[in-house]
Amino acid sequence: MLKYINLRGQQLSPSQLRGVLPRAELDVSAALEGATKLIDEVRAQGDAALVAQAERFDGVTPTHLRVPKAELTAALETLDPKVRAALEEMIVRVRKASEAQVPPATTTTLADGAVIDQRWMPVNRVGLYVPGGKAVYPSSVVMNVVPAQVAGVTSIAIASPAQQACGGGIHPTILAAAELLGVDEVYAMGGAGAIGAFAYGVPAIGLDPVDVITGPGNVWVAAAKRAVSAVAGIDAEAGPTEILVIADDSATPAYVAADLLSQAEHDELAGVVFVTDSEPFAEQVNAELAAQAAATPHADRVRISLTGSQSAIVLVDDLEAACAVSNAYGPEHLEIHTRDNDATLAGITNAGAIFMGEYSPVPLGDYIAGSNHVLPTGGQAAHASGLGAYTFLRAQQIIRYDRAALAEVTERIQAIANDEDLPAHANAVALRAANDGA
Numbered sequence: 001m002l003k004y005i006n007l008r009g010q011q012l013s014p015s016q017l018r019g020v021l022p023r024a025e026l027d028v029s030a031a032l033e034g035a036t037k038l039i040d041e042v043r044a045q046g047d048a049a050l051v052a053q054a055e056r057f058d059g060v061t062p063t064h065l066r067v068p069k070a071e072l073t074a075a076l077e078t079l080d081p082k083v084r085a086a087l088e089e090m091i092v093r094v095r096k097a098s099e100a101q102v103p104p105a106t107t108t109t110l111a112d113g114a115v116i117d118q119r120w121m122p123v124n125r126v127g128l129y130v131p132g133g134k135a136v137y138p139s140s141v142v143m144n145v146v147p148a149q150v151a152g153v154t155s156i157a158i159a160s161p162a163q164q165a166c167g168g169g170i171h172p173t174i175l176a177a178a179e180l181l182g183v184d185e186v187y188a189m190g191g192a193g194a195i196g197a198f199a200y201g202v203p204a205i206g207l208d209p210v211d212v213i214t215g216p217g218n219v220w221v222a223a224a225k226r227a228v229s230a231v232a233g234i235d236a237e238a239g240p241t242e243i244l245v246i247a248d249d250s251a252t253p254a255y256v257a258a259d260l261l262s263q264a265e266h267d268e269l270a271g272v273v274f275v276t277d278s279e280p281f282a283e284q285v286n287a288e289l290a291a292q293a294a295a296t297p298h299a300d301r302v303r304i305s306l307t308g309s310q311s312a313i314v315l316v317d318d319l320e321a322a323c324a325v326s327n328a329y330g331p332e333h334l335e336i337h338t339r340d341n342d343a344t345l346a347g348i349t350n351a352g353a354i355f356m357g358e359y360s361p362v363p364l365g366d367y368i369a370g371s372n373h374v375l376p377t378g379g380q381a382a383h384a385s386g387l388g389a390y391t392f393l394r395a396q397q398i399i400r401y402d403r404a405a406l407a408e409v410t411e412r413i414q415a416i417a418n419d420e421d422l423p424a425h426a427n428a429v430a431l432r433a434a435n436d437g438a
């Protein structure tokens with residue numbers, strides 16, 4: 001089912017590894033031009049472009065671009081109680097874990113009367129994207145909204161594509177999740193156009209520009225976030241899902257295969273990579289995968305994902321080499337199924353989230369572990385974090401020096417300022433020293 005890349009007996013550098021590891025042909029860079037055109041349409045034509053894009057890509061005219069409050073209320077009232085209970089548990093766990101992501105304010109005293117405070121300020125307004133193309137993602141409402149609320153953001157807008165199956169409305173479970181969390185600014189708009197609408201605003205529907213845009217999405221959404229990132233802050237690009245599993249022959253083939261399959265069902269562009277030091281075990285997992293893939297409801301999508309250029313089994317000499325492969329790839333999700341999982345973890349540097357052992361599969365993190373499922377893709381785990389309360393916070397330093405503390409460093413400031421040929425800087429402190437008779 002998965003093709004093999006055999007790296008045994010080779011000592012490759014991280015950049016050489018990146019050259020041979022699988023990646024999707026349609027990546028964010030390739031989608032950038034198309035996404036930018038869709039954003040430009042929204043900038044120029046506002047709501048008319050959003051409606052035209054929904055008709056073109058979602059095959060439906062949105063009933064309203066701005067969802068009326070009554071629809072949100074009705075969606076929660078009619079929500080299946082079991083789904084409501086699951087959402088509520090997810091909210092509780094994600095909120096607890098997100099609260100641990102707010103750094104404390106600090107005060108550092110450098111000398112008498114010389115103090116630097118650091119505080120963490122939430123941004124004012126955010127636009128949160130909730131995907132809704134091949135699947136609908138009420139869980140992403142929770143994963144976006146809860147950390148924003150924990151950070152203290154007061155103005156929250158949500159966007160999700162209009163659904164043909166819902167007659168041009170947003171899927172009711174998404175609306176119910178928004179209502180459960182007390183968010184009532186919800187727009188039926190999807191893809192790159194929705195990201196453009198958040199970044200630049202759409203006055204005709206009362207949508208003001210936001211400071212930060214977060215949330216997962218397909219390659220067009222991820223490209224649009226990159227395109228607007230000079231205008232609004234973004235989280236990681238969080239594009240088509242990826243899973244990389246490191247396993248040795250102590251693991252259970254059916255579990256490894258099921259977890260690989262779980263992420264393949266998101267998108268034909270989903271990346272599925274399995275790294276192992278055991279060829280017989282690789283064959284068992286591949287056979288399991290073929291059997292499970294044939295029987296899964298989204299078999300067509302899964303087959304395209306598993307056989308695409310972005311998916312493979314990578315054979316390595318040992319688990320140290322497996323970690324090197326994983327670090328070079330920088331997966332969104334890394335699962336570790338080895339005899340000594342913590343020893344393997346010690347070799348890992350780059351990953352969006354790490355799932356340890358047979359009983360911590362990725363779908364646990366997708367829904368209810370308490371961790372956030374909005375995670376960096378396309379190798380961005382090398383420099384980016386998953387979504388968290390910190391995504392909505394800015395560190396601000398507050399400088400408090402009194403007269404004596406400034407006098408103590410005046411000479412040093414003058415020395416550096418003059419060396420940089422910035423004498424007005426030197427003068428600003430010299431003036432105070434002169435006034436104080438120093």
Ligand SMILES: NC(=O)c1ccc[n+]([C@@H]2O[C@H](COP(=O)([O-])OP(=O)(O)OC[C@H]3O[C@@H](n4cnc5c(N)ncnc54)[C@H](O)[C@@H]3O)[C@@H](O)[C@H]2O)c1
Binds near residue numbers: 130266
């Ligand atoms: N990395 C993460 O944290 C994470 C989390 C959850 C989901 N995901 C990913 O989110 C994605 C969800 O994708 P989806 O498609 O189901 O929903 P989506 O809402 O992201 O995308 C649907 C929208 O894409 C646009 N679109 C569709 N075809 C297009 C085309 N040819 N050109 C331009 N725009 C087009 C349309 O505007 C449509 O409304 C999947 O790839 C999934 O793997 C990622």
Ligand SMILES: N[C@H](CO)Cc1c[nH]c[nH+]1
Binds near residue numbers: 137139242366
């Ligand atoms: N696996 C996705 C993150 O890449 C998140 C998700 C939401 N629903 C199901 N799965």
Ligand SMILES: [Zn+2]
Binds near residue numbers: 241262266363366
């Ligand atoms: Zn998932």
